[in-house]
Amino acid sequence: MATGIKISAEPRTEFGKGFARRARKAGLVPAVIYGHGEAPRHIALPAKEFAAAIRHGGLNTVFDINVSDGHQTLALPKAIQRDPLKDTFRHVDLIIVKRGEMVTVDVPVHVVGEAAKGTLVMVEHDRISLNAEALHLPEHVDASVEGLDTGSHVTAGDIKLPKGATLVTDPETVLVVVAHAPTAEEMEGPTEAAETEEAAEGEEAAAEEGEKSE
């Protein structure tokens, strides 16, 4: 896991959607840093560098932010707003962290291994909350489905956690379910039959309404 990635930032003096749009157009991401009782600082991060860091290090990358007014701090992304169409970052909330501090973060769950033949692996939750040291956050944890058969599942408690990390999520939370892979008939048949019935009911109801209104 990449820790303490150096990134330079500019302080923000203007606010609102007009400034935010101009900043995004200029290749910056509006951001705010807060935490540890300090007053919130509004900054703008370089979009390309920030995106590259997140792409390579994951969402729990710790940044060593150097603001051009001389302020320097370690911060962890707390909330990231993205544009669903352009896949760009719209705004970032960063929380100040100290070396050696324990923080709670959501860590992605990677499904590894191959389940038994004729099964379908379905991910119910793709993140778990962990409490770990800020500069040694795991990039991801693995949920192994190797050889699992229909009806079995992997819970948060089954995950092997990295050293020094403790689980915050309920250990009973189901992460991955191994279900019976639907056959061709199961995928086509029942839905169509059910839908025909529903459609007939709907049409009848609409016809009744039409008669009433007339």
Next chain:
Amino acid sequence: MLMPRKPPKGFRKPHHPDRSGKSKGGNRVVFGEFGIQALAPAYVTNRQIESARIAMTRHIKRGGKVWINIFPDQAITKKPAETRMGSGKGSPEWWVANVKPGRILFEMTFPNETIAREAMRRAIHKLPMKCRIVKREVGES
């Protein structure tokens, strides 16, 4: 085909739904592994939804799962052909889902990515607007 059992009172002949803006929610893949994302606004009819679903399920044959994330809950009316204007609003003709850019329309889980993408490509051809295939990014849903 998908349609409401009975439209709520006063919603049998609604005005045309608003097509402006982007999708405010439902724009991340959350159930399956892949999704079809709308890139333009459109009214997707229940026939188009069913047609796209069939295109996907027939291509993957078995061993996968398809989720439909939209529901055609808006009635669109039409006046009969060769009718003079006036005499009230036409009768409900279609049921549509009001889709805005960014909305995930379908989701799918299938072990083979190539086959899943081909199935979704076929489904996109049945839809009335430009769409793209998106993959679930682990930890971001």
